[in-house]
Amino acid sequence: MAENDVPAEAPGKGKLKLIILLVLVVLLAVGLSIAGTFWFLNKGHPDAPQGNNVETVEIFVPNxxxxxxxxxxxxxxxxxxxxxxxxxxxxxxxxxxxxxxxxxxxxxxxxxxxxxxxxxxxxxxxxxxxxxxxxxxxxxxxxxxxxxxxxxxxxxxxxxxxxxx
The missing domain is CATH 3.30.479.30 (Band 7 domain)
Structure with missing residues (x-):
């Protein structure tokens, strides 16, 4: 009976930790993909303004x-x-x-x-x-x-x- 004295782990705690870890990994991947997309669209484009180079934008004025x-x-x-x-x-x-x-x-x-x-x-x-x-x-x-x-x-x-x- 000495073997039965050791308390067993709760069956739900291991699965809960795994679900939380998977959710955090998915959120991190989505955040990195959004940040990478913005970086490539803004910084990676050769026509994008860089630093203090401010270009004038023509405003459309209808007749x-x-x-x-x-x-x-x-x-x-x-x-x-x-x-x-x-x-x-x-x-x-x-x-x-x-x-x-x-x-x-x-x-x-x-x-x-x-x-x-x-x-x-x-x-x-x-x-x-x-x-x-x-x-x-x-x-x-x-x-x-x-x-x-x-x-x-x-x-x-x-x-x-x-x-x-």
């Missing part, structure tokens, strides 16, 4: 628009008939200052744009090249007015709707 609510309607002569052109326009700029100036000088701009539109030929406006030439002429006219008034130029003149009749 802004001013839509002319009323359409430009002009008569266009075509051989023996009178034709009409109706155009809805918008101005595009990277800054607000040219658009504010276009709102301020809209009556003068509409007058100049109607003159440019009325001077076009009907057959020329039916082609893509003719419409592109009209856009260029309108842009030059608008920027000419804005230059006379001391305002910065607009980037583009856009057709929102273009109807020939």
């Amino acid at each position: 802004q628009y001013h839509v002319i609510e009323k359409p430009l309607v002009a008569t266009i002569q075509d051989e023996n008939r009178t034709r009409y052109a109706q155009i809805y326009l918008a101005f595009e700029a990277q800054d607000v200052a040219p658009l504010v100036a276009t709102k301020k000088h809209l009556p003068l701009l509409r007058s100049r744009l109607l003159s440019v539109l009325g001077g076009q030929s009907f057959t020329g406006l039916q082609t893509v090249e003719g419409r592109n030439q009209l856009i260029d002429a309108m842009l030059a006219s608008v920027n000419g007015v804005l230059e006379q008034e001391g305002a910065p130029p607009v980037a583009k003149v856009l057709f929102l709707n273009f109807v020939l009749q």
Whole structure:
């Protein structure tokens, strides 16, 4: 009976230590893989900034628009008939200052744009090249007015709707 006097270990303690040890090893492996990934992504890349080398980052600034609510309607002569052109326009700029100036000088701009539109030929406006030439002429006219008034130029003149009749 002397053999039975030795207390036996509890059966759950050995398994609990093993589970805790395995959890710690898994957590350590996950942490090291995350740290290694960040290190390779940031330090291992040749374009990554190093030390005090600070690069300037360009910030994207979207263009802004001013839509002319009323359409430009002009008569266009075509051989023996009178034709009409109706155009809805918008101005595009990277800054607000040219658009504010276009709102301020809209009556003068509409007058100049109607003159440019009325001077076009009907057959020329039916082609893509003719419409592109009209856009260029309108842009030059608008920027000419804005230059006379001391305002910065607009980037583009856009057709929102273009109807020939």
